[in-house]
Amino acid sequence: MRFFLVVILFAFLMQNFCEAQELTANSQTSGQQVPDKANTPSTASQRQDQMAGMDMHKQQTSRNAHSMIELLEQHRISGTDAEADSTALEMLMTTKHGWMLMLHGLGFFADIQQSGPRGADKLFSTNWIMPMAQRRFGPSTLTVRTMLSLEPATISDRRYPELFEEGETAFGLPIVDGQHPHNLFMELAALYDYRVSERTLVSLYAAPVGDPALGPPAYPHRASASENPVAPLGHHLQDSTHVSDDVITAGITYRDIRLEASGFHGREPGEDRWDVDQGKIDSWATRLTVNPGQNWSFQSSIGELHSPEVLFPTEDLRRITASLMYNRPLRHGNWASLILWGRNQSLLDGNVGNSYLLESTLRFLRKNSAWTRIENADRTNELLIGENPLPPGFEERYFARVQAYTAGYDREVGSVARLSGAVGAQATWYGVPDVLKSTYGAHPVSVTMFFRLRPF
Numbered sequence: 001m002r003f004f005l006v007v008i009l010f011a012f013l014m015q016n017f018c019e020a021q022e023l024t025a026n027s028q029t030s031g032q033q034v035p036d037k038a039n040t041p042s043t044a045s046q047r048q049d050q051m052a053g054m055d056m057h058k059q060q061t062s063r064n065a066h067s068m069i070e071l072l073e074q075h076r077i078s079g080t081d082a083e084a085d086s087t088a089l090e091m092l093m094t095t096k097h098g099w100m101l102m103l104h105g106l107g108f109f110a111d112i113q114q115s116g117p118r119g120a121d122k123l124f125s126t127n128w129i130m131p132m133a134q135r136r137f138g139p140s141t142l143t144v145r146t147m148l149s150l151e152p153a154t155i156s157d158r159r160y161p162e163l164f165e166e167g168e169t170a171f172g173l174p175i176v177d178g179q180h181p182h183n184l185f186m187e188l189a190a191l192y193d194y195r196v197s198e199r200t201l202v203s204l205y206a207a208p209v210g211d212p213a214l215g216p217p218a219y220p221h222r223a224s225a226s227e228n229p230v231a232p233l234g235h236h237l238q239d240s241t242h243v244s245d246d247v248i249t250a251g252i253t254y255r256d257i258r259l260e261a262s263g264f265h266g267r268e269p270g271e272d273r274w275d276v277d278q279g280k281i282d283s284w285a286t287r288l289t290v291n292p293g294q295n296w297s298f299q300s301s302i303g304e305l306h307s308p309e310v311l312f313p314t315e316d317l318r319r320i321t322a323s324l325m326y327n328r329p330l331r332h333g334n335w336a337s338l339i340l341w342g343r344n345q346s347l348l349d350g351n352v353g354n355s356y357l358l359e360s361t362l363r364f365l366r367k368n369s370a371w372t373r374i375e376n377a378d379r380t381n382e383l384l385i386g387e388n389p390l391p392p393g394f395e396e397r398y399f400a401r402v403q404a405y406t407a408g409y410d411r412e413v414g415s416v417a418r419l420s421g422a423v424g425a426q427a428t429w430y431g432v433p434d435v436l437k438s439t440y441g442a443h444p445v446s447v448t449m450f451f452r453l454r455p456f
Contacts, residue, residue: 068256068291077221079211084297084327105129107453108229116444120161125154139195151181152273167236179231205249211242212262214285214303216323218242223336224359233377234355238342258289266305282306297325316347333363353378353398367412375404403431420456425449
């Protein structure tokens with residue numbers, strides 16, 4: 001029943017936005033009709049909206065930005081993250097009273113089946129929707145944006161199954177072999193950009209809930225992971241801060257080089273996924289991003305997280321990440337890839353965990369997508385405890401490394417109300433270290449079948 005409610009709500013939001021977009025499009029193409037009050041611009045504001053809509057339409061159909069500064073001013077993904085200039089993004093756009101209104105999102109309705117002693121089965125939905133508004137004031141651009149997710153309702157028991165995954169808590173216990181849902185409010189943010197010159201951009205970002213300058217774009221927003229409904233195993237070593245509290249970021253961009261610094265609250269979100277958490281700014285991050293060409297984007301970042309885990313409140317972490325993104329537009333599709341390294345170091349005892357990820361998604365012949373994700377991630381001894389209370393004096397330590405290999409395919413099956421639907425499946429098999437074979441079996445496998453919705 002929850003899945004039907006989510007589909008209806010998702011479609012309702014998209015439908016209403018599309019109706020506004022179609023009204024704008026009709027007003028732009030009404031030149032061949034008899035002018036009347038309904039479709040003839042009678043004020044300067046209406047004419048400006050009409051011209052802005054045509055400009056944005058040209059920008060959308062060009063499929064990419066022409067420079068890193070132009071890309072950053074669009075703010076098409078969460079936080080202040082950057083991607084390759086050529087990366088296309090499917091979204092709905094219209095104009096109203098000088099504001100550019102945009103909407104994009106993603107919804108998966110999935111069934112997962114896993115083998116082995118720790119395997120589980122579940123029907124669930126991962127989803128998010130991002131409405132945003134943007135307006136220019138001379139050399140300045142103001143953007144307000146929110147990101148919402150219904151995962152607190154569409155993922156029961158505060159997790160969905162994922163073998164070898166760990167991070168955060170459910171009902172006071174560590175989540176093991178599962179991934180937590182996102183909060184209802186994944187982002188609430190305002191962004192201000194000022195063009196100092198044609199080649200220089202200064203930016204400010206403030207968010208009660210948002211994404212600091214640490215890591216690459218989070219997995220829900222990466223083109224290289226666009227068809228995969230499941231989180232990476234290395235999520236909590238790479239990009240888990242994308243839903244942090246009380247984030248402030250300042251950045252400067254010169255040509256194709258960007259330097260940023262952030263302050264934020266380091267504690268992970270609480271188990272109540274319907275509220276907005278708060279906390280003092282006690283953590284920091286800095287990131288260097290370089291886009292050396294239209295198809296490339298490199299970032300390196302470092303940050304210190306104060307007391308991120310509720311089960312280990314005295315432990316601070318240092319996180320380091322580096323990633324290289326490649327995007328190549330094709331005649332009837334697109335190819336997006338990412339190589340990512342993420343590292344956590346405990347500032348309490350020096351324990352270090354590393355994760356390595358390669359993911360790639362190929363869209364071809366307009367309606368088809370194939371993808372892979374290959375991971376090599378360190379795991380902690382929480383895996384041995386399972387979903388049980390931590391014993392007195394327990395010390396969390398990285399002690400084993402797991403490999404995960406995923407391959408998937410989906411195909412567009414139709415569209416309605418500016419929503420495209422696809423049916424697909426993926427399979428994941430694992431490299432299990434000897435110390436964990438008695439717990440997980442030698443060859444566990446996970447299979448996920450899903451239906452996907454996205455605006456187009």
